[in-house]
Amino acid sequence: NAGVTQTPKFQVLKTGQSMTLQCAQDMNHNSMYWYRQDPGMGLRLIYYSASEGTTDKGEVPNGYNVSRLNKREFSLRLESAAPSQTSVYFCASSAQEGTEAFFGQGTRLTVV
């Protein structure tokens, strides 16, 4: 049982480049999330998808877009990467609101 799988694990981008972070879960969860984690800080919510077919902004959505491709997959896109987007990105899923969220292993992104 893989849980939440993120790809890639590491990525280095040049300023202005674009890329998509992939996330898939095999727990048949309804809700999926993208967080970023900066040094010395907790996780901050970028976007979430309460259920298949819906997406909503979180606390720090600027510079990002998301796609809930199907129930399993939720991708995060950086259209024009900036150094301020250097961070560790975590995808998570939960069965429903008010239940524990399960996290992937993270993607360490560096924008130079």
Added chain:
Amino acid sequence: GESVGLHLPTLSVQEGDNSIINCAYSNSASDYFIWYKQESGKGPQFIIDIRSNMDKRQGQRVTVLLNKTVKHLSLQIAATQPGDSAVYFCAENMSSGTYKYIFGTGTRLKVLA
């Protein structure tokens, strides 16, 4: 290498002693709380949760206490082991359509041999 948590508050505990990690949450309307453990280079891992209609919940070697009056949450780890060394986060969720798990900044637990 680990870049998360460079400036986190740190709790150092002797192996075998009990650990208490505290967390102040922000929203009095939050009704669901979770403690996560994060080891170096890994994603947060669920430890225990508690709903606002409870003030205490016990798991295996862990206990979570909730004080809604002062908006305070604590995690107690009994007989702390070297494998407990990690960063611990509390998260709150206002389960009314917000879908936001708001995380605290975390506490680093160091277990001394």
